[in-house]
Amino acid sequence: xxxxxxxLARCTVCGGTSFPAQVxxxxxxxxxxxxxxxxxxxxxxxxxxFVTVHAPLAPGLKVPAVIGEVAxxxxxxxxxxxxxxxxxxLELGMALTPVWQPGAEDTAGSWAFRPMQAxxxx
Numbered sequence: 547x548x549x550x551x552x553x554l555a556r557c558t559v560c561g562g563t564s565f566p567a568q569v570x571x572x573x574x575x576x577x578x579x580x581x582x583x584x585x586x587x588x589x590x591x592x593x594x595x596f597v598t599v600h601a602p603l604a605p606g607l608k609v610p611a612v613i614g615e616v617a618x619x620x621x622x623x624x625x626x627x628x629x630x631x632x633x634x635x636l637e638l639g640m641a642l643t644p645v646w647q648p649g650a651e652d653t654a655g656s657w658a659f660r661p662m663q664a665x666x667x668x
Contacts, residue, residue, distance in 0.1 A: 550646075551586045551587070552586070552587040552589075552618075552644035552646075552657055553566070553567035553584045553585065553586060553587065554566075554567055554584070554585055554586075554587050554618060554619055554622070555567045555568070555569050555572070555579075555582040555583070555584060555585075556582065556583050556584075556585045557572040557574060557575060557577050557581055557582055558577075558581050558582070558583060559572065559575055559577040559581050560572060560574050560575040560577065562574030562575065562621065563618070563619040563620075563621070563622045564582065564622070565618055565622060565624055567582075567584040567585075569582065574621075587618055587619065587644065588619070589643050589644065590641035590642055590643055590662055591616045591617055591618055591641070591642050591643075591644070591659065592616065592617045592639055592640065592641060592642065593614050593615075593616060593628070593636060593637070593638060593639065593640050593642055593659075594614070594615040594616065594617055594623060594638065594639075595614060595615050595638065596612055596613065596614035596615075596628055596633055596636055597612070597613055597614070597633075598610050598611070598612050598613075598632065598633050599611050599612075599613050606649060607627070610632075611627055612627065612628040612630055612632070612633050612636070613625055613626070613627060613628065614626060614628045614636075614659070616642060616659055626657060626658060626659050627647075627656070627658040627659070628642070628658065628659050628660075629645055629647070629658040629659060629660040630660070630661065635661060636661065640661055640662075641661070641662040642659040642660060642661060642662065643659065643660055643661075643662055644657050644658075644659055645657070645658050645659065645660050
């Protein structure tokens with residue numbers, strides 16, 4: 547897996563996109579994994595909604611955490627962690643960039659999303 551670039555799976559049968567790139571088949575038409583090709587997610591992605599959670603919904607999730615729905619591609623919306631201190635800096639529709647967050651020794655890590663202006667300042 548390439549952690550420098552967020553990758554999606556593009557179906558060569560129907561043209562649909564799936565996430566992550568290593569899915570067992572197309573989520574749109576059911577084509578097998580052999581019919582999927584990894585491609586870079588076009589940045590920026592956009593924030594559709596968000597909420598601050600105060601319970602660890604997944605192993606290793608430190609709370610409070612901001613979770614949002616992001617549009618990775620047309621017709622492909624995923625829930626993800628938004629990498630901000632709190633939701634006061636967020637606006638619906640704002641541009642986000644994916645950032646790989648390495649996990650602890652027993653976890654692989656995951657993608658989070660950071661507002662574009664925060665990426666420039668970092």
